[in-house]
Amino acid sequence: MSTESSKVPPAPRLAGIRSRWLSAATVGLHDDPEVAGAALVGSLGAGRADDWSDIDLLVVVDDAHLDNYAVLGRLPSGPGMLTAAFDARHNGPRGTRAVSGQHLVDGLPLWVDWHIHPISQAGWPTDSTVIFDRRGFDRLAATFAEHLSADEHEQPTPKGPAEHQALRLALVPIAGKRIARRSPETARMIEFLGGPYAPDASWRQHLAALRQLLDGFAALGLPDSVAAGHAYLDLVKETLD
Missing domain, CATH: 3.30.460 (Beta Polymerase; domain 2)
Incomplete structure (x- = not known):
């Protein structure tokens, strides 16, 4: 390692x-x-x-x-x-x-x-x-x-608005991982997911922003992914506390 x-x-x-x-x-x-x-x-x-x-x-x-x-x-x-x-x-x-x-x-x-x-x-x-x-x-x-x-890449397959939102929901734990690692890219990823760009925010503020995003994604009808996202952020908090 x-x-x-x-x-x-x-x-x-x-x-x-x-x-x-x-x-x-x-x-x-x-x-x-x-x-x-x-x-x-x-x-x-x-x-x-x-x-x-x-x-x-x-x-x-x-x-x-x-x-x-x-x-x-x-x-x-x-x-x-x-x-x-x-x-x-x-x-x-x-x-x-x-x-x-x-x-x-x-x-x-x-x-x-x-x-x-x-x-x-x-x-x-x-x-x-x-x-x-x-x-x-x-x-x-x-x-x-x-x-x-x-090499030249394959062309992306078209994604509708619902699939884009489902992808953002699934990527919330990836943003949480960046918080745990204290990555300087955390703020940019939160912005990509639909949250505010706050490069000077504390890790607790970043977590709060991700939790707010998860609550907004609840309307997608994917409760298992939302619950898993919250559980992951709970783990990040426990690790950093």
Whole structure:
């Protein structure tokens, strides 16, 4: 773990939920013969994760099956239930797919980003941790972030107002994570979610702004996500108090 991540307050409950979910999902990937390989990317893959880190997975499948795997119902899952899913193909190079989801485990939200790449574009980034590889794919000369930014991206799929609001609701815990990490980007993210831009606010004021946003999102009719958001912010407060 890096020096920077070691300064982040611990949240063993979140780390435990993540570990349980990932262990079960990994078994599901292993058991699917159509998955040619899988790796952890992002902070977990690079070995710089902290207890608050989410899960980023890179999955390689046959080119012809790419779109079949670009739905969370086709990909394996761990314990809990899926509360939100979003097509995120615009986050990947052209010819790849990506999908993001919020899972509710033991009353807390867990965010998972899946990157689905075809065999014709397969390769393991330098900062990834390979889970398994049935084909012996090469290592790339780039990190995962460099790989994603090197090529032209897929066009985003259109989202209506309701889906945009559902996405903002699901991202409230991500903003809460930034509060826990004392990130300088916290104020900008709260603004993106529809709250006030207050870069000089205290962490308690940032939490209050997020709680107000959650109450506003209640009209979307997604009570599980709203409750999970409040539970996450409760955990942030307990950790920082």
